[in-house]
Amino acid sequence: MSVRRLAEEQFQPAGFSFNAENIAWAEATIRKYPAGRQQSAVIPLLMRAQEQEGWVTKAAIEHVGEMLDMPFIRVLEVATFYTQFQLKPVGTRAHIQVCGTTPCMLRGAEDLIHVCKSKIHPEPFERNAEGTLSWEEVECQGACVNAPMVMIFKDAYEDLTVTQLEHIIDRFAAGKGSDIKPGPQVDRIFSAPAGAPTTLTDDIQPIRFNDTPAPAPAKAEEASVPPANAAKPVTDAPETDKSLKTPVTAKKAAAENVKQKGDNADTARPVEKEVAPAPAPVMDEKNRPAGIERPETPDDLKMISGVGPKIEATLNGLGVYTFEQIAKWKKAEREWVDTYLKFSGRIERDDWVKQAKALAKGGEAEYIKVFGKKPR
């Protein structure tokens, strides 16, 4: 967690005032609170000031304090407490807040931070050369089930892999961030099980909260395991890109909202984007590891920590039967398999390659020598 202070004087503008539209909105917002409770409007007013200026300036804090008849220090306390408020200029197209709390960290947040460091700036809160992107690490954003995740302004992007975050950053850098559907970036609805429902599947259609088409049938995981000699899975990248685009219906809804805003600026609220079917992971088929015919005595891949019976069956379906094969996987191949298994970086974290190398070299004895414990 970073120390949260106001930006240095050289960044601070001389003054602040809401523009005409925002002043009308702010006055209407203050009127919503009962007499004597107007100070409760401090958060919405600060947020509006941030949306207008791009960040919360000292002058904005003082202006909001005056509007609400509130000591400046109280407004400052609010602005410095919530990481939703930016206290210095951030990227104009995206400020990426990477959750670094335990569940996200266990599922690969550190790798996401490395992506931000390499693609944006080595230091948090520093902008890239164009001034369009910045990043920081924040505490839990309340989407732990979908870890790891990032927030970009008001939207959350969840179930991320390194490849997906790189793609998201590239789209925002190009000014095309709206192409990316917020929410889970894997085949799941909100925080429902990835792939398909796992409970109450008998002849009962799951209750849905929107019009999202039903996911694959309940036995999707088994069905997704191709036979050893099956053709490679179809993973067409361009189509994946298309599926990431905002659905036409959402654009229509947004247009309606703009009209509504014009009709009634006080009550207009952003229309929630329609949740499109989750995009298939970005996978480049050339990186799929080469498979082999099933040998007479395949290795027990379950000896690798992180591989259970189902994952072993899936690997076998890809033509992967031996430790030696896994030990030779290059980074791109590991990422391919990781995405295919929807593992969010687990192959790297569990270091399958190191485990497989030890098992291929000397079985259990070598594994104990390397890791100081028995394989599973």
Ligand code: FES
């Ligand atoms: S730990 Fe990351 S969202 Fe909760």
